Amino acid sequence: MKPLAVVYDDAFASHDTGDRHPETAMRARWVAEAVRGSGLAAVTDFLQPELVGTRWVERIHTREYRCFVEEACLKGQRALDFGETLVCEDSYRVARLAAGSAVRAVHAVCRDGYGAAFSCARPPGHHARAEQAMGFCLFNNVAIAAVYAQEAMKRERVCVIDFDVHHGNGTQESFYATPAVLFVSLHQHLLYPHTGWDSETGSGAGKGTNLNIPLPAGSDLARYEAAFESLVEPAVRRFRPDILLLSAGFDAHHRDPLSDMQLSEKDYYTLTRRIVRLARELGDCPVASVLEGGYDPGGLARSALHHLCALAEGADEGSLLPLL
Numbered sequence: 511m512k513p514l515a516v517v518y519d520d521a522f523a524s525h526d527t528g529d530r531h532p533e534t535a536m537r538a539r540w541v542a543e544a545v546r547g548s549g550l551a552a553v554t555d556f557l558q559p560e561l562v563g564t565r566w567v568e569r570i571h572t573r574e575y576r577c578f579v580e581e582a583c584l585k586g587q588r589a590l591d592f593g594e595t596l597v598c599e600d601s602y603r604v605a606r607l608a609a610g611s612a613v614r615a616v617h618a619v620c621r622d623g624y625g626a627a628f629s630c631a632r633p634p635g636h637h638a639r640a641e642q643a644m645g646f647c648l649f650n651n652v653a654i655a656a657v658y659a660q661e662a663m664k665r666e667r668v669c670v671i672d673f674d675v676h677h678g679n680g681t682q683e684s685f686y687a688t689p690a691v692l693f694v695s696l697h698q699h700l701l702y703p704h705t706g707w708d709s710e711t712g713s714g715a716g717k718g719t720n721l722n723i724p725l726p727a728g729s730d731l732a733r734y735e736a737a738f739e740s741l742v743e744p745a746v747r748r749f750r751p752d753i754l755l756l757s758a759g760f761d762a763h764h765r766d767p768l769s770d771m772q773l774s775e776k777d778y779y780t781l782t783r784r785i786v787r788l789a790r791e792l793g794d795c796p797v798a799s800v801l802e803g804g805y806d807p808g809g810l811a812r813s814a815l816h817h818l819c820a821l822a823e824g825a826d827e828g829s830l831l832p833l834l
């Protein structure tokens with residue numbers, strides 16, 4: 511068995527958003543082809559996702575919303591929500607495949623013995639709310655994977671670290687009152703969707719299990735590392751998760767057209783190393799990562815490769831970078 515599993519299907523390209531949409535049909539394929547064309551292919555098993563069962567979708571979304579998405583796609587509706595989330599006839603099926611891909615990644619690290627797994631899928635999910643498509647997202651892939659980890663894999667305590675440059679509002683809402691899920695989001699302050707204030711810390715029994723870290727525009731690696739050291743890592747250590755899920759957006763890359771951050775592809779390696787080290791410290795806590803945003807083609811593919819390199823290395827720091 512190889513150290514890393516990448517869950518991918520060419521069908522992710524059949525969620526057609528047209529020629530001018532940033533969340534373009536080719537995004538997941540760019541990443542998959544970059545892996546296949548690099549030395550990482552030698553340490554990666556590609557796994558096939560399956561459509562997620564509707565019962566898992568309905569653990570996060572209402573049945574009415576799931577049926578609305580299905581019908582809207584099948585009848586040829588072009589846009590959901592406020593027009594930013596475009597769909598085609600295939601989009602409902604592909605969105606279920608993307609959620610199934612996140613679930614497969616969780617299964618890969620919990621049951622199949624992989625050191626880490628990456629769901630290389632689209633559409634992304636972290637903006638999708640219980641009853642609303644938002645920000646290019648139909649179903650909340652990482653939230654569905656979190657309840658799958660709890661209920662099917664018996665990983666009771668789940669931590670989601672979301673380093674997409676946008677706040678994961680849908681994921682936050684899904685678990686805002688849930689003490690067994692720690693949600694941590696690092697994002698550019700006041701960027702879309704304009705949520706994610708540090709005063710949002712959870713409610714009821716979930717008070718204290720929601721950690722927002724809004725960062726100023728122009729933040730670089732030093733700023734991100736300082737936030738990891740002073741806020742993310744202490745919170746995760748205190749929480750002691752049974753599994754770590756990553757909402758891996760690569761749109762804080764300095765070339766990304768939708769944000770104003772200053773991360774390089776190499777910086778994603780450095781940040782992922784910190785997460786891998788933390789997971790090891792927590793008793794080899796399994797790590798499953800789910801692709802979210804990233805809209806500069808080269809920046810996305812190179813950043814994802816560096817992220818995967820750190821995930822595949824496990825304890826052998828630095829040994830795989832020459833493969834890229």
Ligand SMILES: [Zn+2]
Binds near residue numbers: 674676759803804
């Ligand atoms: Zn994003």
